[in-house]
Amino acid sequence: MTSSDWTEREATRETMQVIFENLRFLFQVDMSDADFGSSENQAEVLEALRELDEQSAILASHGFYEDSAGVFLASVLERYSLLLLRSYERGEPQRVQQLLYGITDVCIACHTRLPSSRDSPVAKQFVDSQAAWSLPLNKRARIQVAMRRFDDALSTLETIIESPKFADPVVLEDVLRTYLIVNIRVKGDMERPIPVLESVEERSVPQSAWRGDVETWLVSLQHFRDMPFIGDPLQSARDVIDASTSVDFPSRRSALVDNIAASSLLHRYLASKPSSAMEVSEAHYLLGLAEYRIYRDDWLPQAELYLEVAIVLAPGAPWAMPAYSLLVEKIQRTYLQSPGGRLPPEVEDRLRELKQAIDGSKPSSASLRIIPSG
Known part of the structure; x- marks a missing residue:
């Protein structure tokens, strides 16, 4: 440095x-x-x-x-x-x-993008205060993660997961997503979530789609625990995403653990400041794909960011057009879900620029400019 x-x-x-x-x-x-x-x-x-x-x-x-x-x-x-x-x-x-x-x-x-060796000591007194402990569990967990008190957050999230009040899969899905992200990306821990998910599996309705998803998450966690990632993180991420794409999962949620694991590898790879523009572009494409699958309807347009960067860095790459197609799909989900929704002119213009760059297989005429979210 x-x-x-x-x-x-x-x-x-x-x-x-x-x-x-x-x-x-x-x-x-x-x-x-x-x-x-x-x-x-x-x-x-x-x-x-x-x-x-x-x-x-x-x-x-x-x-x-x-x-x-x-x-x-x-x-x-x-x-x-x-x-x-x-x-x-x-x-x-x-x-x-x-x-x-x-x-x-x-x-x-x-x-939650990168591993953290320890929790923030400066936030301990705040998150341990009586006022923080009196908050609803969901809000308390959000603040604990935001303040980098990850061990506290995991304990709070486990309390939520084990509570009968949060048994509805619609409510539990978001909690489990955060729980798995903190365990996998921040803590690098594939073991801790296993008994928690086994408990969720036991309480789930037999033969339900939700139970099938949880069972698939358990299989993935056990696989990654027993076969830890070694070597090139970009190649490992490619392998994980390729494998998850080729498997006929019960639902779109079923590959959640695989996509979180791939995103963890990709975030760490990009944090290492690689020198190859093509590899950086591919990493952004794969990260955009993984983030879209993790947060299909996230209000923060992170997937859009990664996909746009992938196109700008290498518009002639074989993944540029798939990145563009996924970018359009995500943007349309953001803007066109409600009746009468339409793309803002600046978004249409930016998509046109990116498509022209791909068609011409040359760098985009405009520098990186993140497409705004709705």
């Missing part, structure tokens, strides 16, 4: 520390008796929101060198921080609370 890289990384760490402290204060206010509509702590709340907005803008401008996902997530954080500030200034406390917990999704997406 060069001295300039080290300086940049330290500056980013300091910026993120300030962002964390302000978010922690805002969560404490939200969990206290004085909500965002109260005059109590008004000056402190306004100061925290202004500093959050300022530091998020700094992070978005230079906080993630050669990290396309980091740049994107920082830009979303910047946008949400500004909306938070403006909503508070307009006296919209419910909107402030809604946006604040939307920010946790951004933090979760960023913090």
